[in-house]
Amino acid sequence: MRILRTVMPHKFQLLAVLAFGLAVLVIENQIRKIDESREILERTVARHKVAAVEQRRGGQVTSSLSQAEDVVVIYNRVPKTASTSFTNIAYDLCGKNRFHVLHINTSKNNPVLSLQDQARPLVRFVHNVTSWQEMKPAFYHGHVAYLDFSKYGVEGKPTYVNVVRDPIERLVSYYYFLRFGDDYRPGLRRRKQGDKKTFDECVAAGGPDCAPEKLWLQIPFFCGHHSECWNVGSRWALEEAKANLVREYLLVGLTEELEDFVMILEAVLPRFFKGASQLYRTGKKSHLRKTTEKKPPAEETITKLHQSDIWKMENEFYEFAQEQFQFVRAHAVREKDGELFVLAQSFFYEKIYPKVS
Ligand SMILES: *[C@@H]1O[C@H](CO)[C@@H](O)[C@H](O)[C@H]1NC(C)=O
Ligand SMILES: *[C@@H]1O[C@H](CO)[C@@H](O)[C@H](O)[C@H]1NC(C)=O
Numbered sequence: 567m568r569i570l571r572t573v574m575p576h577k578f579q580l581l582a583v584l585a586f587g588l589a590v591l592v593i594e595n596q597i598r599k600i601d602e603s604r605e606i607l608e609r610t611v612a613r614h615k616v617a618a619v620e621q622r623r624g625g626q627v628t629s630s631l632s633q634a635e636d637v638v639v640i641y642n643r644v645p646k647t648a649s650t651s652f653t654n655i656a657y658d659l660c661g662k663n664r665f666h667v668l669h670i671n672t673s674k675n676n677p678v679l680s681l682q683d684q685a686r687p688l689v690r691f692v693h694n695v696t697s698w699q700e701m702k703p704a705f706y707h708g709h710v711a712y713l714d715f716s717k718y719g720v721e722g723k724p725t726y727v728n729v730v731r732d733p734i735e736r737l738v739s740y741y742y743f744l745r746f747g748d749d750y751r752p753g754l755r756r757r758k759q760g761d762k763k764t765f766d767e768c769v770a771a772g773g774p775d776c777a778p779e780k781l782w783l784q785i786p787f788f789c790g791h792h793s794e795c796w797n798v799g800s801r802w803a804l805e806e807a808k809a810n811l812v813r814e815y816l817l818v819g820l821t822e823e824l825e826d827f828v829m830i831l832e833a834v835l836p837r838f839f840k841g842a843s844q845l846y847r848t849g850k851k852s853h854l855r856k857t858t859e860k861k862p863p864a865e866e867t868i869t870k871l872h873q874s875d876i877w878k879m880e881n882e883f884y885e886f887a888q889e890q891f892q893f894v895r896a897h898a899v900r901e902k903d904g905e906l907f908v909l910a911q912s913f914f915y916e917k918i919y920p921k922v923s
Contacts, residue, residue, distance in 0.1 A: 635702060635703055635837075636702055636703070636722065637702070637703045637704075637725060637835075637837060637838075638695055638696065638702065638703070638704050638706065638722075638724040638725065639703075639704070639705045639706070639724065639725045639726075639727060639835065639838060640695075640706045640707075640724045640725070640726050640727075641653070641656075641705065641706070641707040641726075641727050641728060642677075642707075642708065642709070642710045642711065642712055642713075642726065642728060642787060643707055643708065643709060643728065643729070644709070644728070644729075644730065644731075644736070644783055644784050644787045645675075645709055645736075645740060645783070646731070646736050646737075646739040646740040646743060647729050647730060647731040647736060647784075647821050648729065648731065648821040648824060649707075649729060651824060652729060652819075652824065652827075652828070653667075653707050655828065655839075655842050655845055655846060656705045656707070656838070658845055658849075659838070659839065659840075659841060659842060659845065660705070662841065663837070663838060663839075663840055663841070664703075665702075665703040665704060665705060665837070665838055666701045666702075666703070666704045666705065667704075667705045667706075667707070668701065668704060668705070668706050668707075669706075669707060669708055670691075670706055670707065670708025670709075670710055671708065672708065672709065672710060675709050677709050677710050677711045677786075677787060678710075678711055678791055678796070679691060679710065679713070679791070684713060684718070684791065691713070692713065692715055692718045692720055693718070693720060695715075695724060696715065696720045696721070696722055696724070697720075703837060703838065705838060706724075711786060711787050711789070711790050711791055711795065712726065712787065712788055712789065712790040712791070712810055712814065713790060713791055714790060714791075714814070725816045725835070726814055726815045726816060727815060727816055727817050727818070727819075727831065728787075728788070728815060728818045728819075729818065729819045729820065729821055729824065729827060730784050730818060730819075730820060730821070730883075730884055730887045730888075731784075731820065731821035731822070731884075732821075732822065732884060733781045733783075733784065733877065733880040733881055733884055734781070734863065734868060734871055734877070735821075736783070736784070736821075737776065737780055737781055738765050738860065738862070738863055739860060740780075741765050741768065741775055741776055742765070742860045742861070743756065744756050744757050744758040744759075744775070745758045745759060745760075745761050745762075746759070746860075747759070758775070764861055765861065765863050765867065766861075766863055766864045766866075766867045769863070769867045769870055769871065770866075770867070778871060778874035778875075778876040778877055779798050779876060781871070781874070781876050781877055781880045782798045782799070782876055782879075782880060783880075784807070784880060784883055784884065785803050785804055785807045785879065785880060785883050786803060786807075787807075788806075788807035788808075788810050788811050788815075788883070789803045789804075789806045789807040789810065790806070790810065792806070794806075795807075798876060799875055799876055799879065801879070804879050804882065804883055807883055808883065808886050811886065811887055811890065812890060816834065816835075817830060817831055817834060817891075817894065818887050818890065818891060819831075819891060820887070820888060820891055823891070823895075824846075825843070825846055825847070826895055826899070826906065827891070828842050828843055828846045829842075829843045829899065829906060829908060830894065830895060830898050830899065830908070832908075833898065833908040897909075
């Protein structure tokens with residue numbers, strides 16, 4: 567009896583354990599089935615997602631193709647930096663390379679646009695340039711100060727390029743240009759025509775047309791549309807101009823080394839400048855615009871201008887641009903037998919995982 571009592575509960579216990587084990591198995595099986603269906607569902611969802619992403623990416627491929635056609639280049643040229651020579655290359659190439667060239671003619675050659683001219687939606691400069699599809703790809707040039715497009719909430723910034731020149735050389739060139747014009751439009755009457763005073767005489771007499779304030783031009787052109795940019799001698803303007811030069815400009819060349827500028831630009835923007843170096847080399851004369859009657863300034867004239875703080879700042883900016891250009895050039899071209907060559911692609915990808923079988 568005693569044995570039975572102990573055996574009986576043992577039997578029940580065994581049965582209970584068995585039933586419990588069975589129930590666990592059944593439940594586990596159900597869970598596995600649910601898990602399996604969930605996995606199937608997840609895989610299906612993932613496949614749909616991938617398909618959607620790929621479809622979108624396919625769209626992006628087409629839109630990035632048209633992006634190459636969507637380029638707008640702005641050359642906000644500083645007066646008397648041999649800018650016409652470079653602009654003429656663009657005019658000579660636009661037919662063959664299929665892009666548009668547009669001159670931004672501001673009234674009275676004022677390099678600062680009014681706020682409504684800059685930004686009034688749809689009609690004025692920023693929106694007009696970015697949305698004028700029929701003109702793209704487009705090369706705009708004109709004597710306008712740097713304008714920050716991102717400030718106006720438009721999509722796609724233009725590509726800025728420019729050329730700078732030794733500040734005294736530039737002023738001397740401008741001085742004689744106002745008096746004698748150039749061989750480009752020889753018949754045109756100039757503002758100071760008839761004034762026979764040389765640049766040296768002007769500096770010696772402290773005349774207004776050769777005053778150090780007149781040197782303040784490349785800094786404000788690169789600085790832009792802020793009041794402080796046009797505050798002659800402003801250190802802030804100088805720093806802003808430097809920052810824009812390296813951050814906002816694709817390439818800034820030097821008048822003194824225009825051929826190298828054209829060559830690098832051709833390598834960077836072939837869509838516009840394919841054939842430019844060749845054209846520049848063969849047609850050097852036709853692309854050069856010379857101010858007639860230009861007399862180089864005397865030593866004492868230069869020494870006198872060097873004493874001005876305005877010259878020191880404009881010169882600091884010019885040297886900054888020079889160093890940057892030479893740095894870019896050193897990494898872009900090599901000289902061989904007296905000729906320059908653009909370097910081929912010098913990077914490649916490796917260790918691309920997962921492997922494509
Ligand atoms: C620019 O426009 C003015 C009129 O606003 C005109 O007199 C001048 O000739 C134009 N300049 C050029 C280079 O076409
Ligand atoms: C841009 O301006 C020009 C001339 O003012 C005009 O003919 C053209 O339709 C404008 N384009 C856009 C997209 O607004």
